[in-house]
Amino acid sequence: MELFYDSRSYCSKGKVGLEESLNCSFRFLHPTIRFLGLSHRMKIVLYLLLVCSVAQAQLSSNSAVAPSSATGSASDAQVVNELLKRVQVSAEACNQDLALLRTDKWKTDAAQKQRAESAATSIRRNLTNAVPELLQHLQAAPGSLNANFKLYRNLNALCDTFSTLVESAGAFGPRYQYDQLSTDFGHLDQLRREMADRIELLTGASDAELARLRSKVAAAAKPAPPASKIVVNDHHPKPKKKKPANPPQKPQS
Incomplete structure (x- = not known):
């Protein structure tokens, strides 16, 4: 059922009283509402205004929260992309x-x-x-703790082997x-630290x-406290009537 009707009628211009304004405004409403009393009409108007204000506030809140969350996700993705690009460049240079x-x-000897x-x-x-595959997985899921840890573990293993090779190159090469x-090792170790x-940071947030x-x-899961019961006793005992005290006897003369 439609609440409002289309109509070409309009209110007369000029100063009108409150009741005339409401009557004029309610000409476009459903007949069931149109013939209500003035007090009921005012209640309906106030209720509609309250609903509209709450809906507008909710929309404003959602529009304010959505950009902030989207901005946070975009900034994190940008940080990850920069980090992955540096890892790729460092891997190519090392290779x-x-x-x-x-x-x-x-x-040195043949064994060394x-x-x-x-x-x-x-x-x-x-x-x-290994590194290109790990970079692809992390780029697909920047917030995945598993993907981040796999890349870190691989960089950690690379740094351990690379450090031994650098020491040997310094001693014999x-x-x-x-x-x-x-x-190359310095760049790789810096990426490992980052x-x-x-x-x-991810584990703290998790x-x-x-x-x-x-x-x-x-x-x-916490159970609600039991409702308090109020017992009304309508059967009050009748108060006992006190016997009048015996008046003191006058002494005989």
């Missing part, structure tokens, strides 16, 4: 420098040369195969090779959200 590494020219060559091959394999590998800070949900569930 190029390791490809030019000549461990067979180092001034073999260990250094094996470490360089392992690092290059990781940079070529030429100076320029040591400088190149040392610079990933550690990011994981700490713990706070988990605590909030637990408190919410605990509050919902």
Whole structure:
């Protein structure tokens, strides 16, 4: 059922009283409402105004919250994209420098040369195969704690192996090779530290959200206090009538 009717009638201009204004305004309303009394009409008008104001406030609140959350997500995605780009650039630089590494020219025994060559091959394999896949997973889910931790763990393993290779290059290889590998290791280690800070931030936010949900569930599961009962006793005992005290006897003369 439609509440309002279309009509070409209009209110006369000029000063009118409150009752005439309401009568004029309610000409367009449903007949059931049109013939109500003035007090009922005023209540309906106040109710409609209250509903409209609440709806407008709710819309304003939603429009204010949505951009802030969207801005937070966009800024986090931008930070992750910058971090992933730096990891990719560092991985490519390390891979190029390791490809030019000549461990067979180092001034050491064959066993040490073999260990250094094996470490360089392992690092290059990781940079070529594992790192790009981890970057794709993290780019698809920037807020995933699992994806962030996998990349951090891989960078941590790379830094452990890379540090040993850098030490060997400084001890047995030429100076320029040591400088190149040392610079690459510094960039990789810095990225590892930034990933550690990011994981700490994500775990803190996850713990706070988990605590909030637990408190919410605990509050919902808490039983409501029993309703207090008021007992009304209509049968009051009748007060006992007191017997009048005997008047004191006058002494006989």
